[in-house]
Amino acid sequence: MTAAKTLIIGIGNPYRGDDALGCLVARGLATKATSEVSCVEHDGEPASLIDCWQHMERVFLIDAVSSKAEPGHIFRINLTQQVLPEEFNLYSTHAFGIPQAIELARVLGKLPPNIHFYGVEGLSFAAGQSLSAQVETAKHQVIIEIMNILEIKENHEQTQGA
Amino acid sequence: MSGDTSGKQKDTRTIKVDYLARVEGEGALYLKIQGNTLEEVKLKIFEPPRFFEGLLRERKFTEAADITSRICGICPVAYQMSAIHAMENACGARVMGSLRELRRLFYCGEWISSHTLHIYMLHAPDFLGYPSAIEMAKDFPEVVERGLQLKKIGNEIMKLMGGREIHPINARIGGFYRLPSPEELAGLRERLMHARDLAFETVKWTGTLTFPQFSQDYTFVALHHPDEYPMNEGRIVSNKGLDIDASEFEAHFEEQHVEHSNALHCVMKPGDKSYHVGPMARYAINFDTLPDEIKQAAQAAGLGRACYNPFQSIIVRAVEVLYAVTEAIRIIDSYTAPKHSAVDIKPRAATGFAVTEAPRGLLYHRYKIDDHGLIENANIVPPTSQNQKMIQDDLSRFVLTCIEQPDEKIQYLCEQAIRNYDPCISCATHFLKLKVDRQ
Numbered sequence A: 001m002t003a004a005k006t007l008i009i010g011i012g013n014p015y016r017g018d019d020a021l022g023c024l025v026a027r028g029l030a031t032k033a034t035s036e037v038s039c040v041e042h043d044g045e046p047a048s049l050i051d052c053w054q055h056m057e058r059v060f061l062i063d064a065v066s067s068k069a070e071p072g073h074i075f076r077i078n079l080t081q082q083v084l085p086e087e088f089n090l091y092s093t094h095a096f097g098i099p100q101a102i103e104l105a106r107v108l109g110k111l112p113p114n115i116h117f118y119g120v121e122g123l124s125f126a127a128g129q130s131l132s133a134q135v136e137t138a139k140h141q142v143i144i145e146i147m148n149i150l151e152i153k154e155n156h157e158q159t160q161g162a
Numbered sequence B: 001m002s003g004d005t006s007g008k009q010k011d012t013r014t015i016k017v018d019y020l021a022r023v024e025g026e027g028a029l030y031l032k033i034q035g036n037t038l039e040e041v042k043l044k045i046f047e048p049p050r051f052f053e054g055l056l057r058e059r060k061f062t063e064a065a066d067i068t069s070r071i072c073g074i075c076p077v078a079y080q081m082s083a084i085h086a087m088e089n090a091c092g093a094r095v096m097g098s099l100r101e102l103r104r105l106f107y108c109g110e111w112i113s114s115h116t117l118h119i120y121m122l123h124a125p126d127f128l129g130y131p132s133a134i135e136m137a138k139d140f141p142e143v144v145e146r147g148l149q150l151k152k153i154g155n156e157i158m159k160l161m162g163g164r165e166i167h168p169i170n171a172r173i174g175g176f177y178r179l180p181s182p183e184e185l186a187g188l189r190e191r192l193m194h195a196r197d198l199a200f201e202t203v204k205w206t207g208t209l210t211f212p213q214f215s216q217d218y219t220f221v222a223l224h225h226p227d228e229y230p231m232n233e234g235r236i237v238s239n240k241g242l243d244i245d246a247s248e249f250e251a252h253f254e255e256q257h258v259e260h261s262n263a264l265h266c267v268m269k270p271g272d273k274s275y276h277v278g279p280m281a282r283y284a285i286n287f288d289t290l291p292d293e294i295k296q297a298a299q300a301a302g303l304g305r306a307c308y309n310p311f312q313s314i315i316v317r318a319v320e321v322l323y324a325v326t327e328a329i330r331i332i333d334s335y336t337a338p339k340h341s342a343v344d345i346k347p348r349a350a351t352g353f354a355v356t357e358a359p360r361g362l363l364y365h366r367y368k369i370d371d372h373g374l375i376e377n378a379n380i381v382p383p384t385s386q387n388q389k390m391i392q393d394d395l396s397r398f399v400l401t402c403i404e405q406p407d408e409k410i411q412y413l414c415e416q417a418i419r420n421y422d423p424c425i426s427c428a429t430h431f432l433k434l435k436v437d438r439q
Helices: A017-030 A046-052 A098-107 A133-149 A156-160 B052-056 B061-071 B076-090 B097-128 B133-139 B141-162 B182-206 B246-252 B279-289 B292-300 B310-333 B383-400 B407-419
Strands: A006-011 A037-042 A058-065 A074-078 A114-121 B002-006 B012-019 B027-034 B037-045 B221-224 B235-238 B253-256 B265-268 B350-358 B361-369 B375-381 B435-438
Touching (some): A006 A017, A006 A046, A017 A037, A017 A058, A017 A114, A046 A098, A046 B141, A058 A133, A074 A133, A098 B133, A098 B141, A114 A133, B027 B383, B027 B407, B037 B383, B052 B375, B061 B076, B061 B361, B061 B375, B076 B097, B076 B141, B076 B350, B076 B361, B097 B133, B097 B141, B097 B182, B097 B310, B097 B407, B133 B141, B141 B182, B141 B310, B182 B292, B221 B350, B221 B361, B235 B246, B246 B253, B246 B350, B265 B383, B292 B310, B310 B407, B361 B383
Parallel strands (some): A006 A058, B027 B435
Antiparallel strands (some): A074 A114, B002 B012, B012 B027, B012 B435, B027 B037, B221 B235, B253 B265, B350 B361
16 A cells, blocks of 8 residues: 555446446445545536545546447546547536546646546446446456555455455 | 538628537537528527436326436436426425425525536636636636635535435425434535625626627516525516416417427417526516625626626626525524424325426426326426527527627627527437528
């Protein structure tokens, strides 16, 4: 465990197929992380999103994306250095969503010193469905990657049960 | 925003906005100009229809609030409240006392959150010459910061009363599933006192903006209540003599299908006239019910007893934010916890009607239910459907004031004129892209 103030933010709608990806990653990591790592599920509302990562040194944002890439493809973006691509189609309420929240926070000096985005290309966002097989596989991979970055020790079998 | 400009002939201009920015949902604008004469304006809404009334059929009367809240991510409280009031109306019940006050508190949260988003993030950049709030924040960080702080308090109210900020789940027929604790309300009150200062500053700041001269003789339609600025209750009143109960709505207003739009246009009968709902209508019809200090703040910011310039709607929204914050504090200060979080309400075969004031204006719900409480049919008329024809009428007149400008400038100004209404296209299909055709 290296980070003193780390926040995992899983964004999405747990009832809309692959859109649940962010929430499920946050839940999976919550069962493994130490008390120095917080995990939250978030609906993506911009003002509260900016608020929730204040005073955090490191933030991982996880969300499903729809960019016409192969379902299950994992995008890794260092938001400290890059902006979210427009083709991700991160849906928002009233034309003001996650990409705008990130860029507004950047302008206002409210972006954490380290913030990384994990986006997983979704296959289906239909209501009432579970994750597609491709996104289910990607979910485990994202969890393992973040655990490795945070040096959280655990065997593979437990991770599969996340 | 994306768009293109082309001319079919030397004196023909075609301006097309394929996707209007800083509005909710997908729509477009088409302008046909012959020389310096505007021949046609079409507000095209191509967001797919969503058939909510259809999927409500044969669902339980208790489910309508949670289903209809899904129509809009920014004003779900309005949908919940209209659904709940309509069902209670069908069942012959009225919820009064502290539960009624808490419903008003819930609505205050949505007005603060929705209006603040539009004022600071979507509308203000128009008046300061920025393409977005992000660009505006580079030069006016403290202004945008103020907007974020105000929005946050609105979100907090929605979360406390609704269980979560988006698509809340705590409101029900008869009241709420869970009541707020005294400690939660006390904490909220403390933050509302700070929000009140921010809201006063917002009214003052919006009054310093520069607006195009474009006053119109609007027919304003809003709820009116003798004792309070309306949110959940009142008669449907216009500034031109209408005064009806919610149950009479369909006798005076009619939704019409227009070929170029997936959203129905609602018109006033007879004569299929356009009318204006939303903050300017509420303000004009209910100015007298505002507390004196808010009337004074509005007048200091440049408003009269009514505002007829849609570009100044940003000031009116700021006044309503100030009112909602002030009203939330009043409700908390006078609150006594009810004995039960909800009253039990039994269904009966009847038709129920309700109109409440969503941030964007009148929201009408009508449900017919059977003895078992199953929904036989439903009708929902959102504010953006009602304002669509008004927006087109505004554009028809506004384009004439700038018709000699280059197409790019017309396009920019028309988008501003549309944003005056804070249209919610997703609600209306429950709508924007511009094309100007110059001939």
